[in-house]
Amino acid sequence: MFLAILAGFLFAFAAPLLYRWLGKWVYVPMALLPFSIFAYLLTLTPSVLGGDNLGEVQQWAPSLNINLHFYLDGLSLLFALLITGFGTLIMLYAGGYLKGHPLLGRFYLYLTLFMTAMLGLVLAGNIISLFVFWELTSISSYLLIGFGHDKESSRASALQALLVTGLGGLALMAGLILVGMAGDTYTLSELLERGDMVTNHALYLPALVLVLLGAFTKSAQFPFHFWLPNAMAAPTPVSAYLHSATMVKAGVYLLARLTPVMGGTDEWQYTLMIVGGITTVLGALLAVQHTDLKAILAYTTISALGLLVTMTGVGTAPALEAMVVFLLAHALYKGTFFLVAGNVDHATGTRDLTQLTGLSGSMRYTAIAALLAGMSMAGLLPFFGFIGKELVYEATLEESPFRWMLFAISFFSGMVFVAVAIALGFGLFWQRSAKPTPLLHPDKALLYLPPVILSITGLVFGLLPGFLVTPLLRRSAEAMLGVEQVFELALWHGFNLVLGLSLLTIALGYVVYRFSNRLQAYATRFNGLYRYGPANLYQLSLKGFLAGVTKITASIQNGYLRSYIAAIVLTHITLIMLSLWKDGPRLELANRLPELAQLRMYEVVLLLMIVPALIFLFKSRSRLTSIAIMGIIGYSIALFYILFGAPDVAATQLLIETLTVVIFVLILHKLPAFRYLSHASERYKYILLSLAFGAMMTYVILIVKQYPLDSELKAYYGENSYLLGQGRNIVNVILVDFRALDTLGEIVVLAVAAIGILAMLKLRMQKGEKP
Amino acid sequence: MKTVILATAIRILIPIFIIFSVYTLFRGHNHPGGGFIGGLIGAIAFVFHTMTHGPHQTVNTFLKINLYGYPRQPNQSRSLYLMRMMRVNVWRRRRLARHPQLKERMIRIEPIYIIATGLLLAATSGVAGLIAGQPFMHAFWADFYIPILGKPGTPILFDIGVYLLVIGVVLKITFVMSEE
Numbered sequence: 001m002f003l004a005i006l007a008g009f010l011f012a013f014a015a016p017l018l019y020r021w022l023g024k025w026v027y028v029p030m031a032l033l034p035f036s037i038f039a040y041l042l043t044l045t046p047s048v049l050g051g052d053n054l055g056e057v058q059q060w061a062p063s064l065n066i067n068l069h070f071y072l073d074g075l076s077l078l079f080a081l082l083i084t085g086f087g088t089l090i091m092l093y094a095g096g097y098l099k100g101h102p103l104l105g106r107f108y109l110y111l112t113l114f115m116t117a118m119l120g121l122v123l124a125g126n127i128i129s130l131f132v133f134w135e136l137t138s139i140s141s142y143l144l145i146g147f148g149h150d151k152e153s154s155r156a157s158a159l160q161a162l163l164v165t166g167l168g169g170l171a172l173m174a175g176l177i178l179v180g181m182a183g184d185t186y187t188l189s190e191l192l193e194r195g196d197m198v199t200n201h202a203l204y205l206p207a208l209v210l211v212l213l214g215a216f217t218k219s220a221q222f223p224f225h226f227w228l229p230n231a232m233a234a235p236t237p238v239s240a241y242l243h244s245a246t247m248v249k250a251g252v253y254l255l256a257r258l259t260p261v262m263g264g265t266d267e268w269q270y271t272l273m274i275v276g277g278i279t280t281v282l283g284a285l286l287a288v289q290h291t292d293l294k295a296i297l298a299y300t301t302i303s304a305l306g307l308l309v310t311m312t313g314v315g316t317a318p319a320l321e322a323m324v325v326f327l328l329a330h331a332l333y334k335g336t337f338f339l340v341a342g343n344v345d346h347a348t349g350t351r352d353l354t355q356l357t358g359l360s361g362s363m364r365y366t367a368i369a370a371l372l373a374g375m376s377m378a379g380l381l382p383f384f385g386f387i388g389k390e391l392v393y394e395a396t397l398e399e400s401p402f403r404w405m406l407f408a409i410s411f412f413s414g415m416v417f418v419a420v421a422i423a424l425g426f427g428l429f430w431q432r433s434a435k436p437t438p439l440l441h442p443d444k445a446l447l448y449l450p451p452v453i454l455s456i457t458g459l460v461f462g463l464l465p466g467f468l469v470t471p472l473l474r475r476s477a478e479a480m481l482g483v484e485q486v487f488e489l490a491l492w493h494g495f496n497l498v499l500g501l502s503l504l505t506i507a508l509g510y511v512v513y514r515f516s517n518r519l520q521a522y523a524t525r526f527n528g529l530y531r532y533g534p535a536n537l538y539q540l541s542l543k544g545f546l547a548g549v550t551k552i553t554a555s556i557q558n559g560y561l562r563s564y565i566a567a568i569v570l571t572h573i574t575l576i577m578l579s580l581w582k583d584g585p586r587l588e589l590a591n592r593l594p595e596l597a598q599l600r601m602y603e604v605v606l607l608l609m610i611v612p613a614l615i616f617l618f619k620s621r622s623r624l625t626s627i628a629i630m631g632i633i634g635y636s637i638a639l640f641y642i643l644f645g646a647p648d649v650a651a652t653q654l655l656i657e658t659l660t661v662v663i664f665v666l667i668l669h670k671l672p673a674f675r676y677l678s679h680a681s682e683r684y685k686y687i688l689l690s691l692a693f694g695a696m697m698t699y700v701i702l703i704v705k706q707y708p709l710d711s712e713l714k715a716y717y718g719e720n721s722y723l724l725g726q727g728r729n730i731v732n733v734i735l736v737d738f739r740a741l742d743t744l745g746e747i748v749v750l751a752v753a754a755i756g757i758l759a760m761l762k763l764r765m766q767k768g769e770k771p
Numbered sequence: 772m773k774t775v776i777l778a779t780a781i782r783i784l785i786p787i788f789i790i791f792s793v794y795t796l797f798r799g800h801n802h803p804g805g806g807f808i809g810g811l812i813g814a815i816a817f818v819f820h821t822m823t824h825g826p827h828q829t830v831n832t833f834l835k836i837n838l839y840g841y842p843r844q845p846n847q848s849r850s851l852y853l854m855r856m857m858r859v860n861v862w863r864r865r866r867l868a869r870h871p872q873l874k875e876r877m878i879r880i881e882p883i884y885i886i887a888t889g890l891l892l893a894a895t896s897g898v899a900g901l902i903a904g905q906p907f908m909h910a911f912w913a914d915f916y917i918p919i920l921g922k923p924g925t926p927i928l929f930d931i932g933v934y935l936l937v938i939g940v941v942l943k944i945t946f947v948m949s950e951e
Binding site: 647648651652655656658659662663665666667724725726727728729731732733735736737740741743744747748750751753754755757758761762 | 799800801802803804805806807808811812814815818819821822882883886887889890893894897907908910912922924926927929930932933936937939940941943944945947948949
């Protein structure tokens with residue numbers, strides 16, 4: 001498994017090179033990669049179906065219990081097979097869809113990167129590595145949505161998706177760490193057995209909120225659903241792959257994965273059911289209002305994701321079974337539909353449902369795929385979608401306080417799905433039309449084969465459910481429930497209530513389809529409501545955030561050196577004074593007065609030089625005078641250093657003073673004339689600040705001197721400087737040997753500062769211009 | 772700033788400054804001094820020169836190397852060409868007249884290069900420890916003394932790095948500030 005992930009990353013970054021070598025044939029190796037991983041996973045299937053959970057550990061940070069841990073059980077196998085199998089088709093499809101695009105190599109880079117990240121996400125056996133892959137999918141999704149980077153809307157959508165899912169990701173990280181703390185492990189397989197420990201922990205509620213935030217943003221649940229329709233700005237292969245079959249299901253996967261750990265409580269159940277229910281209904285409602293093919297598909301996807309979350313929330317055995325079956329069925333037919341929509345868009349140049357009719361003549365194979373997918377989506381009899389829908393109805397009709405609510409939700413979405421399926425699978429292609437939409441180019445094999453394969457898979461799974469998919473789905477449900485499951489998928493359940501309801505759904509769905517024009521006209525009346533929707537809220541908060549940040553930056557970074565220094569000094573004073581005030585030692589000057597008598601003559605002389613110079617400095621009105629006075633003060637301080645036995649420091653101080661004065665003189669004649677524009681109070685303000693800083697430093701030093709300094713360090717360096725450092729100058733030995741790493745850091749800072757100064761002085765800005 | 776006395780004096784003083792700064796650098800391990808102080812002393816020499824003669828003059832005098840050369844003939848062996856080039860550059864004045872195609876080439880040492888060299892030297896001095904399987908910055912010392920300079924070892928290399936970096940930084944700042 002580790003090798004599969006590694007190969008994915010290698011292939012991803014080799015994609016641009018491969019494109020240069022192979023040209024349009026680049027899709028062959030790129031499709032072979034997911035296909036070989038798919039085949040490899042198939043070889044592991046028998047042992048997983050036999051009940052084994054395969055694990056693989058690569059040490060990463062073992063001391064923190066964070067490892068690159070891979071874990072394969074039924075649930076992750078289902079997702080991994082979906083990702084790689086679907087990925088193979090998408091890679092082929094993208095080769096046809098973006099044929100001749102100059103950035104095809106880069107596209108494959110992003111797509112393969114995403115696929116690998118997604119694979120890593122579902123195979124991760126450690127919640128920290130799960131999070132890493134999770135973020136990687138967000139980032140690669142950002143790159144893919146913004147693939148058409150020359151369009152403003154594309155970039156905005158990509159950023160929106162990144163912000164929403166990225167923020168969710170941050171919440172998820174915090175949540176997963178809390179889960180790890182509650183369960184006392186980050187390893188998934190151990191965590192799965194400690195469900196009680198986690199749910200009874202005090203941190204359960206915050207962890208739950210954070211994890212759900214992550215899952216809901218990723219899976220486009222209300223109120224975070226708005227990024228998904230916008231993400232349709234991506235090229236269609238991306239929409240089909242990321243935004244219907246895999247990435248948006250990552251949130252569902254996470255919920256399913258954590259069901260044994262965090263599930264079963266009231267909070268979990270109600271939140272999932274409420275949020276999922278609202279999303280289901282909302283997605284279905286919005287889907288009817290649109291005429292853009294991809295928008296319709298996006299909203300029905302949201303609705304389906306809502307249904308999956310609701311089912312996870314219900315949490316009973318039938319509900320979870322229904323969830324995995326519906327998940328697979330949905331991936332099959334929705335993926336097909338996305339690919340079909342891409343074909344139509346590619347061939348006719350439009351995605352508007354009202355302008356497209358009678359395409360079955362010119363796009364025969366695409367039409368067949370659409371028809372098959374439509375029948376699966378509508379839940380007609382021999383298709384896998386039928387089994388999914390039946391199971392969902394059965395699960396919702398189970399004895400529970402909310403059975404009618406749940407049923408109404410699933411029935412409503414089912415009705416809309418039927419309407420959409422008729423519109424897309426039948427209306428678009430097979431409805432007779434006097435004027436079929438003309439094609440820009442005939443249907444291409446690379447474009448119609450993947451949807452045909454997908455839709456036929458849906459049919460085959462429906463016809464032979466017991467043999468092909470039941471064992472895997474059973475293991476997946478087991479992974480969520482933690483107990484052995486016995487369920488058989490069958491096409492025919494006999495004449496019962498559920499079958500009747502299915503038929504009713506189809507009938508009502510047809511009615512919705514017939515009157516969809518009128519419904520759309522009616523729905524436009526509610527457009528005013530969208531102003532209060534979460535999408536607008538997002539725009540507002542983004543705008544407000546940017547404006548706020550601009551304001552704060554403008555007030556903090558105002559470009560005046562004096563305010564920066566004032567801020568630094570003030571912070572310094574406040575922090576030190578606060579900590580001294582709270583529990584610092586008190587200054588006792590009384591018994592230290594005799595020390596004044598030990599004052600030596602030259603110390604007094606130096607003091608008499610410094611203090612008048614300072615007072616003079618406050619009053620000086622010329623730069624040259626100020627610099628000269630600063631020089632006097634600096635040299636006097638250097639003399640103090642010499643008096644107190646620090647020749648190294650004194651030498652440095654002297655040299656720096658000299659340099660400062662000389663450099664000042666160099667630039668002196670280039671500065672504008674010295675004028676005093678600010679009010680006198682401004683000057684007193686800074687004088688006061690300097691005095692406060694001086695007082696604080698004096699106070700601190702007096703306190704420090706109050707206690708005898710007995711540090712072992714001094715003795716250590718004194719003893720070892722010559723023995724270990726081969727030098728008699730302790731200061732220098734510390735600088736270049738004992739603490740050389742610090743010095744290295746300091747000189748790096750010095751070099752960076754030099755480059756910064758260069759950049760700042762070379763940047764010739766006009767007045768009022770911004771950098 | 773044109774002051775004849777300082778301008779003349781600094782030209783004589785610069786070699787003394789440099790020698791003293793190198794001496795300070797090496798004595799730093801046992802007596803007051805070291806890379807930082809040495810670098811500052813060395814830099815001050817150049818800063819004074821810039822102050823009196825202007826940055827262009829300083830660059831032309833100290834940070835430019837003029838080489839003479841002609842393009843290599845296609846059938847000429849590479850090593851022979853290199854040796855000729857070296858000879859031409861050592862005795863260029865005599866040869867200049869006889870080679871009409873001899874061209875002047877200028878190599879300019881940017882202060883940034885000095886900074887980079889210093890940083891590289893300081894960083895790599897620690898790598899010796901890594902190669903020997905010791906922690907980064909582990910010190911190695913020779914067993915003999917060099918008169919005046921003292922005992923050679925990797926920390927001295929580190930100090931030389933600091934020295935070069937300080938000179939480079941001060942020169943860069945000075946040049947940028949005085950250029951206009």
